[in-house]
Amino acid sequence: MTINTQTGWMRNRLGEGVWKNRGKVAVAGLGHSPVDRRWETGNFDKSLGAYSILAAQRAMEDAGITADQIDGIVSAPGPLGDNWGPSRPYFAPPYDSEDGITKVTAEWLARGLGIAPDKLKFASNEPPYIGLAWGYAIEAIATGKASTLLMLYPTGNIEGRYHQQTEKRLSGATKWPALWGWTGGSTYAYQFNEYTRRYGGSKAEVARFVANLRRNGLMVPWGYYTGRQQKEFTVEEYLAGRFINEPLNLYDNDLPVNASGCYVLTTAERAKDMKQKPVYIWNHAEHLATMRSTVQTLDEAQDWCEASARKTLEGAGLSVADIDIFNPYDGFTLFAQTWLEAFGWHGVKKGEALEFYKGDISVEGPHPFLSSGGNIGTGRTRTAIYTDTIEQLRGTAGPRQVRVRADTGIAGCVLPQTNGHVVFGKHLP
Amino acid sequence: MAKPVPAVEDNDRGFWEAANQGRLVVQNCSACNRMQMPPMATCSSCGKKDHLEWKDVRGRGRINGYCVQHDTRVASLREDMPFNTAVIELSEDPDIKFFSHLPGVPAGKVPVGADVEVIFQEVEPGQMIPEWKLA
Structure with a gap:
């Protein structure tokens, strides 16, 4: 996965100590659209643009503010869009792009919300995905580029199979794995095989983890399965899943969805006067890595995740023992165990994650891992992990509210080789 | 295949x-x-x-790991599913990795750690690609 983005704003170096802006930025609002599948082409009430406006309106309402108080918008416009491959032509004029349909830029959202361009001090579509968008938006507030901004993460889902390589002749960097059919989750299937060879364990433990994620996901009001799945997903269902990249099966992959999430970020000072009790940003940290050869090895993934964890905690001035809520990325299930061991949350060391899954990881228990349900439990919104962390710290997670202390939390996204993490705090440092 | x-x-x-x-x-x-x-x-x-x-290089290596493809995105390989994709580490430098279908090895029966040697397969007239077989 190649990430094309500027890196100057990132907090990506170890040894810089506690972040100088720790506690100066706050989350004041959050909002979410419905989550569904396979956009019904031409239904503009359910387009990504419509869902983004809805999510932004809900976020502002949650914060108790109006659009005229917004002076910044950051969007990670979406993985679809003009260059992604809709197999249809653009709609009739005035449509000349996918903006507002299968991707949503900051400028489009501003128009949709009725924010005049001259009211916006800062509008950017620089971050390629939500893990980096959080850090980018936080820095925009911390450095005064904006005082109150919307951070948008739209993710689209259209008809058809994705990423199919139908041409016989393969070119570019992806040909090296693709010539041998190494696509999708192959890397993580290979890493899981290596993991179990080294440390033991099996898919049976992963099944417990996935069933718990799906259970947590049913407690997210907007989660994809909520209202669609009538009973809890079982260990047996997981184990019967058809293989995609064996040993990974269908249920180790998250479900692409059409949805949009939005957050209001502002200064800690301004947040005091808004509707919700602020949740403070204690740190953000980013990590970009390059693999040595044609495939990412388990060793590389572990090293990169550990580097991310050290930077994330260092900047917050916290140790992992201080972290109450932990929502790492789970877009392939293997990621979660790698993050868990890298951070060492609840004392889990390298090779111990699957054993940890045998314990009580429910939201009611002592180790409420991924209380959000993650992508696996709610669909590939990549927002559940952040929204849940904020709600847990607010104390508004409803049936998902953990029984243990919820004063601090970490959420992060996406892959071992490219990711960003945020440390949230209920209190000021 | x-x-x-x-x-x-x-x-x-x-x-x-x-x-x-x-x-x-x-x-x-x-x-x-x-x-x-x-x-x-x-x-x-x-x-x-x-x-x-x-x-x-000598064309010698070792099977580092693998997975089995049941649902690949590469259309021209779909008729052969399920098939192995193994990771081969090069003898001269194990950090250097190649891929292989390990011709002749049944899907899922990959002997991780086994020694392999390179062979070449013609994928269209005049175009060879490296493959690997058990040594």
Whole structure:
């Protein structure tokens, strides 16, 4: 996965100590659209643009503010869009792009919300995905580029199979794995095989983890399965899943969805006067890595995740023992165990994650891992992990509210080789 | 099994030309004395391009790991599913990794750790690609 983005704003170096802006930025609002599948082409009430406006309106309402108080918008416009491959032509004029349909830029959202361009001090579509968008938006507030901004993460889902390589002749960097059919989750299937060879364990433990994620996901009001799945997903269902990249099966992959999430970020000072009790940003940290050869090895993934964890905690001035809520990325299930061991949350060391899954990881228990349900439990919104962390710290997670202390939390996204993490705090440092 | 065909591009022309001659080569930076795979325009360590060369290797390796493809995105391989994709580490430098279908090895029966040697398969007239078989 190649990430094309500027890196100057990132907090990506170890040894810089506690972040100088720790506690100066706050989350004041959050909002979410419905989550569904396979956009019904031409239904503009359910387009990504419509869902983004809805999510932004809900976020502002949650914060108790109006659009005229917004002076910044950051969007990670979406993985679809003009260059992604809709197999249809653009709609009739005035449509000349996918903006507002299968991707949503900051400028489009501003128009949709009725924010005049001259009211916006800062509008950017620089971050390629939500893990980096959080850090980018936080820095925009911390450095005064904006005082109150919307951070948008739209993710689209259209008809058809994705990423199919139908041409016989393969070119570019992806040909090296693709010539041998190494696509999708192959890397993580290979890493899981290596993991179990080294440390033991099996898919049976992963099944417990996935069933718990799906259970947590049913407690997210907007989660994809909520209202669609009538009973809890079982260990047996997981184990019967058809293989995609064996040993990974269908249920180790998250479900692409059409949805949009939005957050209001502002200064800690301004947040005091808004509707919700602020949740403070204690740190953000980013990590970009390059693999040595044609495939990412388990060793590389572990090293990169550990580097991310050290930077994330260092900047917050916290140790992992201080972290109450932990929502790492789970877009392939293997990621979660790698993050868990890298951070060492609840004392889990390298090779111990699957054993940890045998314990009580429910939201009611002592180790409420991924209380959000993650992508696996709610669909590939990549927002559940952040929204849940904020709600847990607010104390508004409803049936998902953990029984243990919820004063601090970490959420992060996406892959071992490219990711960003945020440390949230209920209190000021 | 029918395989897709590589587009020969500037960075990897030497690799495919060698394969067509039955030789396995790896890009090497003579300044860093460091091999890299896949081929790139510059050395991934020093960033320079002037010292990149093609280095012949013995074509011996070891199976580092694998997965079994039941649902690949590569259309021309779909009729052969399920099939193995193994990761091969090169004897001269185990950090250098190749892929292989391990011809003749049943899906899911991959002997991780076993020694392998390179062979070459023709994927279209005049175009060979490296594969690996148990040594």
